[in-house]
Amino acid sequence: MKVPESQVAVLKAASANDAQTIEELAEEAGLKPETTTGAVFELEDEGLLSVEERIDESVSLTGEGKEYAENGLPEIELYEAALAAGGDENSVEMGRAIGQSGLGGPQVNIALSNYARKGYGSIDGGEIVADPDADPENDAEANALAALASGKPVEDADTLDQLESRGLVERTEATVRSVTLTDDGVTALMEGVEAAETVGQLTPEMLTTGEWRDVEFAEYNVSADAERIDGGKVHILRQTANRVKDVLVGMGFEEMDGPHADADFWINDCLFMPQDHPARTHWDRFALSNPTEIDDLPEELVEKVRRAHLDGIGEDSDGYHSPWDEEFARAIALRGHTTSLSMRYLSGNAVGELEPPQRFFSVEKVYRNDTLDPTHLLEFFQIEGWVMAEDLSVRDLMGTFEEFYEQFGITDIQFKPHYNPYTEPSFELFGRHPETNELIEIGNSGMFRPEVLEPLGVECDVMAWGLALERLLMLMYGFEDIRDVHGTLCDLELLRDVEVIH
Structure with missing residues (x-):
């Protein structure tokens, strides 16, 4: 044979x-x-x-699962800290227990969300109580993580389901x-x-x-299984960003670019954001330590912005009457919005003085010290845009949004009045999620105030907006947790298999 x-x-x-x-x-x-x-x-x-x-x-353990297998689950660390603070006898201030636990960032929320679920105690009104009868040594999830870390199998399907839902294990x-x-x-x-x-x-x-x-x-068996080879491809977020750019260029816009790390002057001061605004504290921004400040700010514009903050613009504006420090304005931070680019362009600092009408946009990353959840990340993409022309109105702004989102099959945009220090009138945009049917915020917009435009030398109307690219992605594809698409815990199988919507 x-x-x-x-x-x-x-x-x-x-x-x-x-x-x-x-x-x-x-x-x-x-x-x-x-x-x-x-x-x-x-x-x-x-x-x-x-x-x-x-x-x-x-x-197998994920990176986060390996960390908890080695250092302990956040809820157990919080429980042990609450016990040490006397939480088994009297309620303890939650901030004190968290401080003693050494937890920080997203681990705090993880600990709080699992603390009561697992019977370690209760949390109420900022006070935490530790159950003296709780037994962290027999915590099923902690023991399963330890077993997997040592290469032993775990037979408890319910525990594995819980660990998988927390993103601590992966099943293949x-x-x-x-x-x-x-x-x-x-x-x-x-x-x-x-x-x-x-x-x-x-x-x-x-x-x-x-x-x-x-x-x-040789004969070939065409029905035999072939090895799967996953080639590289453009990330779904970048594909959508490129499509957004094409749509806006088709609507007559030009693209802006500029620094990711910029002076607070361009990020906030030019936007008539008071220097004592909570969003400008070190808790909500990522400041740079080297270099710490910028030197080349236009002196004449700095003085005009300072006067707007202190005294306002025109008879109907009174300013903030709060301290304004040029040294603070020169401090460098990662931009919390791409409106810093708009300020550079509208002031003539980026490409020279602009005569109306003008349309500009950017689709770039911004950075915020937010709490991670299904709709928030520490860095994300913002769709920035503005139109400079005579006699603009909110109707023009709404019509622009309807035309833009219609290009992506979204026709049920809703608007809600809102307050911004830099626009008046202002409104937020909402879209309905195709899977959960919930309204989610997808952007913020308005007409720039005179306190913003006059120091920049702009003598006509400017309507502007900041839209979230990731939220647009959620409306288009039905993603419920943006962390599946973008970030260190993204779902690689989802990214490989998702079909691009054209």
Whole structure:
């Protein structure tokens, strides 16, 4: 009996008594796994091999899961801190317990959300109580993490489900094929199996010499499973950003660019944001330590902005009458919005003085010290835009949004009046999530106030907006948690498989 050389090697490596996996068979035969797989399926079709399939599930720790396996779950750390502070006898101020626990950032919210669920105590009105009978040593989730970290299996499906929902473990499924020789295969080996001289690929030389007429070509099993290869592709967020740019350019806009780290002057002061505004504290911004400030601010514009803050603009504006410090205005931070670019362009600082009408936009990253949740990240993309022209109104602004979002199949935009220090009138935009049917905020907008425009030297109306690219993505694709798409915990399978909406 003559068969291709790879099939001979597989037949000789296979056993009639002990089932072998494809990987074991490939090692025994000295072949690549994919070559072995093809040979196995071909021999199965000939009745020489028997193949059984099963699905094996494996569980592995995520990066966050490994951290908690080593250092402990946040809720257990909070419980131990509350106990140490006397929370088993009297309620303790929550801030004190959190401070003693050493938790920070998103771990605080994680600890608080799991503390009462797991019976460690209660939290009410900023006070925390620790249950003295709680037993963290028998915490099922903590013990499961420890077991997985040491390579031991975890059989408790409910605990694994909970850990998976928290993003601490990943489950993967793999098809395992077990191969054994059939009676016909044993008979074929006993009678003798020889390697046939077959050719697997037709070459130009075979065609020119006519050799193809005399060779035997290997048969191909077109129904055999092929190895999955995930090639690189443009991230769905970048694809959407590029589409947004195309839409805005089609609407007559030009693109802006500028620094990610900029002076507070351009980020906030030019926007008539008072220097004592809560959003300008170190809690809500990412300041730079090197360098700490910018030197090249336009002196004349700095003085005009300072006067606007102190005294206002015109008879109907009174300013803030609060301290204004030029040193604070020169401080460098990561921009919390791309309106810093708008200020540079409207002032003439970026591309020279602009004459109306003008339309500009940007789709760039911004940085905010927010609490991570399904709709907030520490960095995200903002769709900035403004139109400078005579006699603009809120109707023009609303119409622009309706035209823009219609390009993405979104036709039910809703508007809500809002307050901004830099625009009047102002309103927020909301869209309805296609899966949850909830209204989610997708942007903020308004007409720039005279206190913003007059120091910049702009003598006509300017309507402006900041829209969230990630929120647009949620409305288009139905994503419920933006962390699945963007950030360190993103769902790679989702990103590989999602179909682009055109």
